[in-house]
Amino acid sequence: MNELIAPTLPYDMMPRARAAIADVHLQQFVGRATHLKDEQRKSVFGADFGHDDYELLRSVAATTKQQALDQLDVLLEQFIERAQAHGSIVHAAVDAAQACAIALSIAAQHEAKYAVKATRCVKSKSMLTEEIGLVDALTRAGIETVETDLGEFILQIDNDAPSHIVTPMIHKDRAAAARSFVRVLGSRYTEDPEELTAIARAHMRGLYRHAHIGVSGANFLLAEEGTAVICTNEGNFDLSVGGPPVHIMFVGIEKLLRGARDLAPFLKLLARSGTGQPLTVYTSFVNGPRRAGESNGPKELHIVLVDAGRTGILGSSKRELLRCIRCGACLNACPVYRKVGGHSYGSVYSGPIGAVLTPELNRGAARAEGLANYPDLPRASSLCGACLEACPVKIDIPKFLLHARAELRTRTLSPASESRALRLWRWLAQRPMLFRLAIRASRLHARMLGQNDGRHAWISNAPGPAAGWTQSRDLGIASAQPFRAWFVQHAAERDAPPKEAAR
């Protein structure tokens, strides 16, 4: 699998984060694109629902999905039964390896059924298939598998990896795309996005026509109806499922909803949160293979329900994480993601949700390895709360980041210097007089070391125990006036009778 999203563990975030920050292009692209998407989301919800109803809608979605998770066993059983009634073949996979093995065994039966060996596969965008490394597994088995989402395709031919849940090639520019098109497709050099898209379109048409197997994910599963719901903007899902005789859909068990009656809020939230659209261009509903008398559509529809760490989360106090609908809004809103980019998270899932989800999904059987393998992720946040505010299903990401930090400390996975500093702090905080003295002393000390631009003061190269902190960020310096003094002064102002002139 690609080292970018499946790095050697334990994963050290710093080298990639530093490289990303030093990369002028990346700073420009990612910064601009995320900022724009974040603004779009806010303005579209503001215009379409208004602030209060947007809040309500998010609560409705959060509650609906949480309640679905609370009865996931019932819903899953119902879904399986209905999907089978539609003629779908349902499989279950404990982990990534098993999920891939199921795909390979389906492919192995191809020749017996269709008199031709399965060697070509078209794949529609899906986070889960990235997570389980499906493309590699198929390719190794001699099945050439092509990503049909334009962004994913460009990443694939470039040996790159997605760095954003929704806009996978957010870190890349058009020149990179142009070069790989010349190299891989033999097309003439052009940087025009429209021409590049047309070249990809023409290339992909041939693949859709002649593929043996189609692969996709799903955004929602409807228990009451046994229906799978898939959202795309390009239309590649419909084409991937319509042509090949066999389709395999990989779905995480957390995608279940009670039924179609619960779906509307999610479709409205997903598109607006991700890209500011009222709905994704294509919202496709699938109920089994083609019916008698139909001349196209898959003859076999396989649905592979994947666990891969999800039941562990479901049975833990972090169940709420499974509400995520992969809209990407928290990535766009996150000041840290904007600077370090998706690859810094060393996982398929980046940004705030990735920072909490990746360790959880990788806990393993002993439920312990996750954080030890990704010790930096819980700290890759300023805890500003922007992710929670953006999340359409109100996942309290900052809370879980804090929990993870606490776990790192109790399991002494965090540096010893940090523990020492915190112990000192706790000791001081319980002794008001000493505390005041210490703060005053540190302020004086810091002002001697720091820089000052008239409005702010900071230290970019602290000595001693604070050195680690200033390696990756500046240390702010307390202002000259202590808060206690400021409060006394302003309390007096507040209590004074209002002055006319103050208007």
Added chain:
Amino acid sequence: MNDATIRARDAGVAALLERVRRAVAAQPASAMNAVDLSIARRTSASNSDLATIFATRASSVGMRVTRCASDALHTTVAAIMRAHADTSTPNQTLRTVVAIRDASLAQRMRDCLSSCPATLARDDDADGLFDCDVGITDVDCAIADSGSLVISTIGRMRNAWITPPIHLAIVFESQILADLVDLFEIRNECTTAASTTIITGPSKTADIEGVLVTGVHGPAYVEIVLVADESKHVADAHALIR
């Protein structure tokens, strides 16, 4: 597939269900209150002019809407076909697939094509779809709030609306539902047909540097002919929605 494979598969599914059961039981259910999903509704059926809302919203997501009276359907469709035939290469003929569920409307459209610069493609040739320039469909219903078309595989060749670069959809005003919420309150094709697609715009991407490009895999042009209902089609359309 042999029995052993099937047994292994079913055992896997049973094991997953068991793990999920245990996980669900391991945590108390959240104490969240029941919710009223109607908050998701933006457009209500009491709105007197759903057709205008639909036309506006469909245009704003990049589809082209032409409104016409029902006796002007032929001339309207013919004019759109002619315009497209001329823009690419002058006097080009458009290979057109007709995938219309309503049999009489399908016949009317096939007749109409004879007066257009078009040749009729078979509507049961999956591979031939890739050589078509235009797919003409009717819809199961439309949604005013988002300007969307709802098209199922019942009575229509799958993907006839997404494979050719031009999709021409015929929508009768009486087929317009107010909001997506309404779609899921009625039992419909989304959960019964082999496949149904809600279409909200032409095929789009912004993957390359955020620049919006249409016509990636699906059509670059979605032409909607919005027909004012009179007499017969009101009843037909309602039958379709139900």
